[in-house]
Amino acid sequence: MDVELLLGILPQVAIDGLILGFMYALIALGYTMVYGVLQFINFAHSEVFIVGAFVGVEILLTLKAAGVLDGVPWVLVLLLVLVAGMAASGFLAFAVERVAYRPLRHAPRLIPLISAIGVSFFLQDAIRLVESIWRNAFNLVYPTIDALNVRFDLTSTIDVSVKSLVVIAAALLMLWALHVLVNRTKIGTAIRAVAEDQAAASLMGINVNRIISLTFVIGGAMGGAAGVLFGVQYGLINPYTGFIPGLKAFTAAVLGGIGNIPGAMVGGLVLGLLEAFAASYLSLLTGGAFGAEYKDIFAFSILILILIFRPKGLLGEVVRERA
Amino acid sequence: MIRQPLVAIPASLALLIVSGLAVASAPRSILAFLLFQAAILFIYLAAMPWWLRGAFLGVALLVMMPIIGAYNVYYLEIATQVGIFAALALGLNIVVGLAGLLDLGYVAFFAVGAYTWAIFGSPQANQIFGGGFPLAPGWFYVFIFVGLAVAALTGVLLGLPVLRLHGDYLAIVTLGFGEVIRVLANNLDKPINLTNGPKGITPIGRPPVPFGIPYAEFSYFLVLLIVLIVIVVNRRLEDSHIGRAWEAIREDELAAQAMGVPLVRAKLLAFACGASFAGIMGVVFAAKQVFINPESFTFLESIGVLAMVILGGMGSIPGAVLGATVVTVLNLQVLKGFSLWLNELKNAGVVILGYPLASLPTQLEPAKYERMIFGIILVLMMIFRPQGILPARRRQREIEVTAEEQKSVTT
Numbered sequence: 001m002d003v004e005l006l007l008g009i010l011p012q013v014a015i016d017g018l019i020l021g022f023m024y025a026l027i028a029l030g031y032t033m034v035y036g037v038l039q040f041i042n043f044a045h046s047e048v049f050i051v052g053a054f055v056g057v058e059i060l061l062t063l064k065a066a067g068v069l070d071g072v073p074w075v076l077v078l079l080l081v082l083v084a085g086m087a088a089s090g091f092l093a094f095a096v097e098r099v100a101y102r103p104l105r106h107a108p109r110l111i112p113l114i115s116a117i118g119v120s121f122f123l124q125d126a127i128r129l130v131e132s133i134w135r136n137a138f139n140l141v142y143p144t145i146d147a148l149n150v151r152f153d154l155t156s157t158i159d160v161s162v163k164s165l166v167v168i169a170a171a172l173l174m175l176w177a178l179h180v181l182v183n184r185t186k187i188g189t190a191i192r193a194v195a196e197d198q199a200a201a202s203l204m205g206i207n208v209n210r211i212i213s214l215t216f217v218i219g220g221a222m223g224g225a226a227g228v229l230f231g232v233q234y235g236l237i238n239p240y241t242g243f244i245p246g247l248k249a250f251t252a253a254v255l256g257g258i259g260n261i262p263g264a265m266v267g268g269l270v271l272g273l274l275e276a277f278a279a280s281y282l283s284l285l286t287g288g289a290f291g292a293e294y295k296d297i298f299a300f301s302i303l304i305l306i307l308i309f310r311p312k313g314l315l316g317e318v319v320r321e322r323a
Numbered sequence: 324m325i326r327q328p329l330v331a332i333p334a335s336l337a338l339l340i341v342s343g344l345a346v347a348s349a350p351r352s353i354l355a356f357l358l359f360q361a362a363i364l365f366i367y368l369a370a371m372p373w374w375l376r377g378a379f380l381g382v383a384l385l386v387m388m389p390i391i392g393a394y395n396v397y398y399l400e401i402a403t404q405v406g407i408f409a410a411l412a413l414g415l416n417i418v419v420g421l422a423g424l425l426d427l428g429y430v431a432f433f434a435v436g437a438y439t440w441a442i443f444g445s446p447q448a449n450q451i452f453g454g455g456f457p458l459a460p461g462w463f464y465v466f467i468f469v470g471l472a473v474a475a476l477t478g479v480l481l482g483l484p485v486l487r488l489h490g491d492y493l494a495i496v497t498l499g500f501g502e503v504i505r506v507l508a509n510n511l512d513k514p515i516n517l518t519n520g521p522k523g524i525t526p527i528g529r530p531p532v533p534f535g536i537p538y539a540e541f542s543y544f545l546v547l548l549i550v551l552i553v554i555v556v557n558r559r560l561e562d563s564h565i566g567r568a569w570e571a572i573r574e575d576e577l578a579a580q581a582m583g584v585p586l587v588r589a590k591l592l593a594f595a596c597g598a599s600f601a602g603i604m605g606v607v608f609a610a611k612q613v614f615i616n617p618e619s620f621t622f623l624e625s626i627g628v629l630a631m632v633i634l635g636g637m638g639s640i641p642g643a644v645l646g647a648t649v650v651t652v653l654n655l656q657v658l659k660g661f662s663l664w665l666n667e668l669k670n671a672g673v674v675i676l677g678y679p680l681a682s683l684p685t686q687l688e689p690a691k692y693e694r695m696i697f698g699i700i701l702v703l704m705m706i707f708r709p710q711g712i713l714p715a716r717r718r719q720r721e722i723e724v725t726a727e728e729q730k731s732v733t734t
Contacts, residue, residue, distance in 0.1 A: 121701070
C-alpha cells in the first residue's frame with residue numbers, strides 16, 4: 001500500500017469533507033429544529049432544500065441571460081441569490097406546515113410522517129413540472145462565476161477554490177447567527193420554551209402556533225441557503241437531487257443528537273468528514289474491490305449503529321419518543 | 324342501492340355484462356376497462372349471498388378477464404401488475420397496517436426475491452459457480468419457496484437490530500436499509516459479479532407452461548392464484564393469536580408487553596411474514612419480466628406500495644387490494660393514457676384558448692408524474708380520511724377515539 005499517496009491526499013480529502021459537512025450541518029438544522037419542537041421528522045425538508053437551489057439557479061440564469069452576471073461584483077450576486085433562496089425555502093417550509101402538518105398535529109404518530117413523505121414526493125414532481133413548463137428542462141447547471149473558480153495553492157500539492165472558502169464562510173456565519181438567535185433573543189427563548197412544553201409555553205403567553213411556524217421558516221431558510229451553496233459548489237441539480245443529501249443530513253442530526261442545535265453542526269461535520277474519507281480511501285484500502293459507490297451504505301450504517309447503540313447521539317440530548 | 328340485495332344482484336349482473344360488452348366492442352378504450360374494474364368493485368361491495376358473490380367474481384376474474392386479455396393483451400398485463408402489487412400491498416399491510424411498524428424499504432424484500440431467481444434462473448450464476456446454469460425452468464416452482472425463505476430471513480435480519488426503534492426512527496432505518504439493498508444490487512458486479520450491476524440480469528428463465536396456455540394468460544393465473552393464497556393467509560393471520568398480538572403492539576406497545584405479548588417474536592414475525600409475500604412476488608416478477616435491474620427496486624416503489632396500503636386503509640385486506648388496483652391503474656392507464664392523448668392533441672395541432680398545444684414544452688410528459696400522484700394520495704388521505712377508503716373496523720375506531728380524546732383534552 002502506498003502510504004505516501006494515502007497521506008498526500010489527506011488534506012484535500014479533509015477540505016472536501018469539511019465543505020460537505022457544513023452543507024449537511026445547514027440542512028440538518030431544519031430537521032433538528034422541527035424535531036426539537038414537534039418530535040416529528042419533516043421528511044419534506046430535502047425538497048425545501050433543493051427548492052433553494054432551484055431559485056438560485058433561476059436567478060443566476062436570468063442574470064446571465066441579461067448579460068449582467070459578469071458585470072456585477074460576485075459578492076453582491078451571491079448575497080442576492082442566498083437571500084432569495086432562503087426566502088423561497090423559508091416560505092415553502094411555512095406553507096407546507098400550514099397545509100400538510102398543522103391539521104394533523106394531534107393525530108396518531110405515523111400520520112404526520114406519512115403526510116410529510118407525501119409532500120416530499122409531491123414537491124419533487126412539482127419542481128419538475130414547473131421547470132419543464134418554464135425552461136423545458138429540469139436538469140439545470142449553475143452558471144460559473146469566474147471569480148469563484150479561482151484556485152490558489154495552500155501547499156505545493158494542495159489547492160483550494162475561492163468558492164469552497166465562500167461556502168465554508170457562509171455556513172459558519174449562518175450557524176453563528178442561528179446560535180445567537182436561539183440563545184440570546186426573546187424569540188429564541190420562546191422557541192426553546194415551546195420545545196420544552198407546549199402547554200406551559202402557551203400559558204406563559206407564547207403563541208405556540210406562531211412559534212412553530214417560525215421554527216419551520218428558520219429551518220427552511222437554512223435549508224434554502226444550503227441549497228444555493230450546494231448548487232454553487234457542485235453545479236448540477238435536478239428535482240430529485242435533494243433526497244440523498246436530505247437523508248444524510250437527517251443522519252447527521254441524529255448523529256449529533258436530534259433536537260440539539262450544536263449537535264446538528266457537530267454531526268454534520270463528522271458525517272461529512274467520514275464520508276469524504278470513505279469515498280477516497282475505501283477504494284485505495286480494498287484494492288479497488290469496493291469503491292466510492294459504497295459511501296451511502298457507509299452513512300446509513302452509521303445511522304443504524306448510532307440509533308442502536310447511542311440513540312441520544314454524540315452530544316447526548318435526550319430523545320423523547322412521541323407517544 | 325348497494326345495500327338492497329334485490330337491487331344489487333341484478334345491478335351487478337348488468338354492470339358485469341355491460342362492461343364486458345364494452346371492453347369487447349372497444350378493446351382500446353381505457354374507460355371501458357375502468358368500467359369493468361368498477362363492476363368488480365361493485366360486486367364486492369354489494370349486498371348478496373356469499374356464494375353468489377363468489378360466482379360473480381369467479382366469472383369476472385377467471386373467465387372474462389382472460390377473454391379480455393385475448394382482445395387486448397395490455398389489459399392482461401395490467402391485471403397481472405395489479406395482482407403483483409396487491410400481493411405486495413397485502414404483505415406491507417401486515418407490517419404497517421397490523422403491527423404498526425412503518426417500513427419505508429419494503430421493496431428491498433421484493434428485490435431479494437427477484438434477484439434470487441434472477442441469478443439462478445439465468446446464466447448469471449455461472450459467474451459465481453463456474454457453470455451448470457441456468458437451472459431448468461421447472462426449478463421456478465422450487466424457487467418460489469426459496470425466494471420466500473430468503474426474503475423472510477432478510478426480514479428477520481433487518482428486524483433484529485431495529486427492534487428497539489419506534490415510529491419515526493424505524494421508518495428512517497428501513498428506508499436506509501432499502502437504499503442499502505439497492506446500492507448493493509447496483510454495485511455487486513465486483514469483486515464477484517453477483518448482480519451484474521446497473522446493467523441488470525437477463526434472460527431470466529420462465530417456468531414451463533402446462534396445457535399450452537399462452538404465457539401472458541399463464542402469468543395472470545399464477546399471480547391470481549398467489550394473490551388468493553396471500554389473501555387467505557392474511558385473513559387467517561388477522562384473527563389469529565399472532566394477529567391480535569400485532570394489533571395490540573400497534574395500539575400500545577407498553578400495554579401489549581404488560582399483557583404478555585412477546586414483543587421481539589411478534590415484531591420479527593411481522594417483518595418475516597410481510598417480507599415473505601414480497602419474496603414470492605419477486606420470484607414471479609423476475610420470471611415475468613425476463614429482465615431485472617436495480618431500477619425496479621427504488622424508494623419510489625416502496626412509497627408506491629405504501630400509498631396503496633394507505634389509500635385502501637391500513638390493516639384492511641380488501642383495502643390493500645383496492646389500493647393496489649387504483650394506484651396501478653392510475654400509473655399504467657390513466658397517466659399513460661393522458662400522455663398519449665396529450666401527444667395526439669399536440670400532433671393534431673389543437674389550439675386551446677388561443678394557445679397552440681404544439682408549443683407545449685417537450686419535457687412535459689404526464690406519464691412521468693407518478694411521484695406527484697403518490698404524494699397527493701398520501702397527503703390527502705392523511706388529512707381527510709386517515710382510515711382509508713375501505714377501513715378495517717378496529718383501525719377506524721382507533722382513529723375516532725384518538726380524535727375524540729384530543730378534542731376533550733384541548734377543550
